[in-house]
Amino acid sequence: MKELLLIAVASAFVNNVVLSQFLGICPFLGVSKNVKTAGGMGGAVIFVITIASFVTSVIYKFLLVPTELEYLQTIVFILVIAALVQFVEMFLKKAMPPLYNALGVYLPLITTNCAVLGVALTNVQRSYTILEGIVYGVGTAVGFTVAIVLMAGIREKIEYNDITESFQGTPIVLVTAGLMAIAFFGFSGLI
Amino acid sequence: MNNYTERLYNGLIKENPTFVLMLGMCPTLAVTTSAINGIGMGLSTTVVLVLSNMLISMLRKIIPDSVRIPAFIVVVASFVTIVQFLLEGFVPSLYASLGLYIPLIVVNCIILGRAESYASKNPVLLSVFDGIGMGLGFTVGLTAIGIVRELLGSGKAFNVQVLPSSYEPITIFILAPGAFFVLAGLTALQNKAKKRAQAKGDPNAALIGCGTDCASCGKKAVCGVKTEQTTNTEQAK
Numbered sequence: 001m002k003e004l005l006l007i008a009v010a011s012a013f014v015n016n017v018v019l020s021q022f023l024g025i026c027p028f029l030g031v032s033k034n035v036k037t038a039g040g041m042g043g044a045v046i047f048v049i050t051i052a053s054f055v056t057s058v059i060y061k062f063l064l065v066p067t068e069l070e071y072l073q074t075i076v077f078i079l080v081i082a083a084l085v086q087f088v089e090m091f092l093k094k095a096m097p098p099l100y101n102a103l104g105v106y107l108p109l110i111t112t113n114c115a116v117l118g119v120a121l122t123n124v125q126r127s128y129t130i131l132e133g134i135v136y137g138v139g140t141a142v143g144f145t146v147a148i149v150l151m152a153g154i155r156e157k158i159e160y161n162d163i164t165e166s167f168q169g170t171p172i173v174l175v176t177a178g179l180m181a182i183a184f185f186g187f188s189g190l191i
Numbered sequence: 192m193n194n195y196t197e198r199l200y201n202g203l204i205k206e207n208p209t210f211v212l213m214l215g216m217c218p219t220l221a222v223t224t225s226a227i228n229g230i231g232m233g234l235s236t237t238v239v240l241v242l243s244n245m246l247i248s249m250l251r252k253i254i255p256d257s258v259r260i261p262a263f264i265v266v267v268a269s270f271v272t273i274v275q276f277l278l279e280g281f282v283p284s285l286y287a288s289l290g291l292y293i294p295l296i297v298v299n300c301i302i303l304g305r306a307e308s309y310a311s312k313n314p315v316l317l318s319v320f321d322g323i324g325m326g327l328g329f330t331v332g333l334t335a336i337g338i339v340r341e342l343l344g345s346g347k348a349f350n351v352q353v354l355p356s357s358y359e360p361i362t363i364f365i366l367a368p369g370a371f372f373v374l375a376g377l378t379a380l381q382n383k384a385k386k387r388a389q390a391k392g393d394p395n396a397a398l399i400g401c402g403t404d405c406a407s408c409g410k411k412a413v414c415g416v417k418t419e420q421t422t423n424t425e426q427a428k
Contacts, residue, residue: 022221178371
């Protein structure tokens with residue numbers, strides 16, 4: 001139990017997926033204009049990463065390892081993730097329309113979110129068990145959500161600030177991200 | 192300028208993936224802690240890009256339109272796996288420092304973006320040159336960022352001590368926040384250039400940099416459309 005907790009805290013805060021591992025930078029910069037959409041994106045990422053880390057660990061353990069096809073992991077994982085996202089989208093549309101309305105638009109964007117593939121590959125690299133893999137996935141996704149929601153909150157305020165012309169737009173967002181990354185260094189004493 | 196050199200120029204300068212299109216931000220920020228890493232990542236991506244452009248261009252009449260994206264992904268993922276094993280076998284030190292980011296080349300928007308907007312519509316040799324141009328453009332971008340970060344963060348360039356030992360390295364530049372700061376500085380410079388071009392009334396100014404909208408990998412289709420239009424206008428000329 002203690003180990004699982006350590007994995008969760010480490011992945012969510014200490015090694016934050018966006019601010020220290022640089023995965024999922026693209027949605028982090030692109031979909032962080034307001035808190036509501038950022039929250040939606042975060043929700044969708046938590047949802048997909050949780051399922052994806054479970055499915056890919058199961059496929060790796062019970063399909064690729066017994067058949068000695070471990071070297072196909074990258075190809076298999078990316079296809080599984082792409083298919084999974086499609087499937088989740090269809091399922092939500094049919095079964096849970098309110099959730100689909102909240103997350104739907106963000107789902108197709110997630111296939112190309114490197115965080116999802118990153119989690120699947122890291123699970124294999126660190127030879128996590130299936131449960132550890134899921135915990136790591138959820139932790140990472142929560143870390144992503146925390147980062148993107150915080151960023152959106154700051155960006156909403158930045159709108160009202162007077163910024164040098166050449167730093168308007170992406171540059172000021174990157175500077176903010178850098179400052180947030182420094183702040184997240186503070187968590188490294190946690191473990 | 193003939194078509195082939197035009198492709199190289201396009202990738203290296205006009206539509207430089209790092210500075211102009213702002214694609215593939217994840218590896219750009221993550222592996223540029225040193226110039227060597229930047230070159231290694233850039234060249235690995237170039238190899239994958241050239242090979243996948245070539246194969247996709249060869250298969251462009253065979254792949255049905257409705258399943259083209261999954262087909263592209265399989266092609267790209269296969270080449271990435273091959274490159275990953277070659278690196279692991281021949282340059283283990285580079286493989287160790289790039290780590291997770293090698294398999295993640297699969298989701299690099301540059302590669303799928305070029306496949307979708309160029310290789311799937313153009314002849315083989317031109318696509319290969321497009322891959323070389325784009326790949327080298329990416330390599331140059333990563334190396335440039337790598338040099339800046341390495342120089343400020345450890346006083347070295349390509350692992351050789353450049354600055355005098357009295358220079359106190361600003362370590363933060365080789366840590367995570369430094370990546371954001373350096374990129375922020377570079378995009379600010381680019382913004383400035385763009386503003387100046389617009390003030391001069393350069394009609395191409397709007398095409399410089401897709402900005403934030405396109406930095407989102409998920410919206411790469413938007414960027415694909417944009418580059419597509421550029422290529423179309425070029426062809427029209």
